[in-house]
Amino acid sequence: MADVVLSIENATKVYGSGPAATEALKDVTLQVERGEWIAIMGPSGHGKSTLLQLMGGLDRPTKGNIYLDKSDITRLSQGDLARLRGHKIGFVFQFFNLLPHLTALENVEMALWLGGMDKHLSRSRGLHLLDQVGLAKKAGNFPNALSGGQQQRVAIARALANDPDVLLMDEPTGNLDSAAEADLLERLSMLHEGGKTLVIVTHNPAVADRAQRRVRVRDGRIVGETNNA
Amino acid sequence: MNLWKFVWRNLIRRKGRFAFTLAGVAIGMAAFVALMSIGQGLTNEIKRQAQGLGANLVVTPNGWCAYEQISVLTGEQLPEAIPMSDLEKIRSLPGITAVPYLNEKTAFRNQPVPVVGIWPEEMRAMQKWRLAAGRYFSGQDEQGVVVGFAIAQQFKLKPGDEFTVRGHLMPVLGVLQETGTKDDIAAFIPLQVAQRIYGVDGKVSFIAVQVADLDHIEAVSLKIQEVANVAVVSDKQLLSSILSIVGTVGAAMQAVAAVGVVAAAFGIINTLLTAVYERRREIGIMQAIGCSHRALFIAFLLESSLYGLIGGLLGVVLGGFAAYLLGPHFAAQNTFTAALRQAPTLGLDGPTIGYALGLSIVLALLAGLYPAYQAAKLTPMEAIHHG
Ligand SMILES: Nc1ncnc2c1ncn2[C@@H]1O[C@H](COP(=O)(O)OP(=O)(O)O)[C@@H](O)[C@H]1O
Numbered sequence: 262m263a264d265v266v267l268s269i270e271n272a273t274k275v276y277g278s279g280p281a282a283t284e285a286l287k288d289v290t291l292q293v294e295r296g297e298w299i300a301i302m303g304p305s306g307h308g309k310s311t312l313l314q315l316m317g318g319l320d321r322p323t324k325g326n327i328y329l330d331k332s333d334i335t336r337l338s339q340g341d342l343a344r345l346r347g348h349k350i351g352f353v354f355q356f357f358n359l360l361p362h363l364t365a366l367e368n369v370e371m372a373l374w375l376g377g378m379d380k381h382l383s384r385s386r387g388l389h390l391l392d393q394v395g396l397a398k399k400a401g402n403f404p405n406a407l408s409g410g411q412q413q414r415v416a417i418a419r420a421l422a423n424d425p426d427v428l429l430m431d432e433p434t435g436n437l438d439s440a441a442e443a444d445l446l447e448r449l450s451m452l453h454e455g456g457k458t459l460v461i462v463t464h465n466p467a468v469a470d471r472a473q474r475r476v477r478v479r480d481g482r483i484v485g486e487t488n489n490a
Numbered sequence: 491m492n493l494w495k496f497v498w499r500n501l502i503r504r505k506g507r508f509a510f511t512l513a514g515v516a517i518g519m520a521a522f523v524a525l526m527s528i529g530q531g532l533t534n535e536i537k538r539q540a541q542g543l544g545a546n547l548v549v550t551p552n553g554w555c556a557y558e559q560i561s562v563l564t565g566e567q568l569p570e571a572i573p574m575s576d577l578e579k580i581r582s583l584p585g586i587t588a589v590p591y592l593n594e595k596t597a598f599r600n601q602p603v604p605v606v607g608i609w610p611e612e613m614r615a616m617q618k619w620r621l622a623a624g625r626y627f628s629g630q631d632e633q634g635v636v637v638g639f640a641i642a643q644q645f646k647l648k649p650g651d652e653f654t655v656r657g658h659l660m661p662v663l664g665v666l667q668e669t670g671t672k673d674d675i676a677a678f679i680p681l682q683v684a685q686r687i688y689g690v691d692g693k694v695s696f697i698a699v700q701v702a703d704l705d706h707i708e709a710v711s712l713k714i715q716e717v718a719n720v721a722v723v724s725d726k727q728l729l730s731s732i733l734s735i736v737g738t739v740g741a742a743m744q745a746v747a748a749v750g751v752v753a754a755a756f757g758i759i760n761t762l763l764t765a766v767y768e769r770r771r772e773i774g775i776m777q778a779i780g781c782s783h784r785a786l787f788i789a790f791l792l793e794s795s796l797y798g799l800i801g802g803l804l805g806v807v808l809g810g811f812a813a814y815l816l817g818p819h820f821a822a823q824n825t826f827t828a829a830l831r832q833a834p835t836l837g838l839d840g841p842t843i844g845y846a847l848g849l850s851i852v853l854a855l856l857a858g859l860y861p862a863y864q865a866a867k868l869t870p871m872e873a874i875h876h877g
């Protein structure tokens with residue numbers, strides 16, 4: 262029996278109400294195994310981000326349940342959900358990941374602080390995390406002095422700060438040039454080999470090719486899955 | 491990284507907005523502190539004068555108002571209303587020392603100078619006066635003046651110089667040592683001479699009474715009112731009635747200044763609401779990486795309270811400085827306090843500073859509540875999907 266880390270069961274998400282209501286997800290069920298690399302693909306506006314946000318406890322489903330490590334996160338209070346995002350989930354968004362008034366290191370330290378790490382330890386741990394993404398030298402730079410790819414790598418370092426169970430990324434290569442994209446892909450592979458669970462929303466075939474499993478989303482439903490050999 | 495560092499970075503990231511909002515708080519607080527400090531300075535000055543009176547009881551005509559009572563402390567001109575016969579009756583009571591004051595005024599080199607008619611020996615004994623230069627009166631009827639220290643300085647007077655009391659030329663006999671009270675700013679002449687010059691034969695303005703046994707002050711006071719048709723107030727009553735008037739004036743001015751502080755608090759609300767709006771996406775990111783609504787709420791409250799703390803500190807410094815420079819001018823504009831010594835004094839003490847800072851921080855915290863609530867109620871999705 263496979264070790265399921267994240268399980269979405271019959272999740273439906275409706276945004277808004279009345280005539281303006283949008284059903285972004287319709288009765289979606291998906292299981293993510295520990296150490297797995299999943300690519301979520303599909304056209305724009307069809308519910309990929311919504312699915313990712315429900316998985317990470319950023320939003321609650323209108324119907325259905327979501328289990329992280331077999332506990333139902335839809336039942337958690339606001340505060341517990343925030344703590345869970347801090348400890349067990351790592352997020353990387355397409356744009357605007359970093360707080361602009363904090364340096365690269367401080368952005369990472371912020372996550373460590375929210376995860377409850379002591380101030381004195383968080384500095385060296387933060388530098389170590391930046392070193393892992395090849396940015397130790399840029400620790401003191403503010404985001405506007407970093408390239409898009411570098412910002413994305415800082416965001417990954419930050420997402421990994423509290424050693425989460427699952428790394429969730431929403432189109433992380435969406436606005437990178439091909440060199441930065443290749444570099445990022447290398448780092449994702451290393452993370453995967455290191456045993457991290459990765460769920461990545463992407464349009465990028467190169468990213469999708471590296472994933473073990475590709476999940477296709479259309480009109481708020483999962484319409485197909487392919488496994489890479 | 492910690493909460494304070496994060497809050498501090500947020501606070502100062504928009505330098506202009508930070509500076510202007512802070513200036514609002516600082517200016518509002520400065521006005522408030524300046525008025526408090528001036529009021530405090532006046533109160534201290536009045537207390538000092540009351541101590542310098544050297545008497546436990548003051549005998550006044552019936553029906554004196556507070557303005558006349560304060561003149562007892564300031565040495566201002568007073569109506570002459572108590573007959574000498576009453577003075578004699580009071581002096582005959584056992585266990586007391588009573589000295590008369592006749593408070594008048596003269597113009598010397600076109601400047602007003604308080605002139606006080608006194609009994610030379612009795613007064614010197616009660617006030618423990620010492621001379622800085624020259625000599626004291628040699629008799630009850632000597633035609634000469636002994637001037638207070640500040641008067642001597644103001645007019646560059648030394649023994650032997652001439653002084654005029656209502657057109658009568660008189661030599662300066664001596665200069666008193668500095669007392670720090672109203673005695674510094676008056677010229678003294680023997681009572682009999684004063685009564686003659688001012689044509690108020692047989693009358694004095696008020697009588698200061700020292701009671702030998704402090705336990706009997708009440709009884710002595712009643713006794714005095716039995717033997718003469720006069721009013722008697724203790725130095726404490728005198729002090730409290732004067733302070734209550736100065737206090738009322740001070741409280742009214744402070745209320746006006748407080749309006750400025752409240753307006754500054756609205757400045758904080760504005761700035762923080764703008765900040766919440768600008769930082770919506772960041773708030774979303776913060777939530778995504780584990781920041782709770784509670785922590786966001788606290789961070790914004792801390793940010794607003796820093797406006798109160800820093801603005802309050804600046805206000806205390808600015809206000810204290812303004813009070814030091816402007817205090818004498820303000821006091822001179824107020825009928826009740828115009829006659830007090832108008833030297834720059836620092837009226838700021840620990841409790842005053844604490845009170846001002848406390849007010850500033852509490853108001854800033856209140857101002858932060860609504861913006862902090864606005865920030866905390868954002869869901870991660872609202873924040874991230876914004877713009
Ligand atoms: N916060 C929201 N409020 C209202 N509608 C939303 C919100 N987020 C997404 N939607 C709608 O839900 C649908 C799915 O959006 P999304 O999950 O972002 O798609 P994708 O990531 O696949 O492009 C879209 O129609 C979108 O307009």
Ligand SMILES: [Mg+2]
Nearest residue numbers: 309310311431
């Ligand atoms: Mg999307």
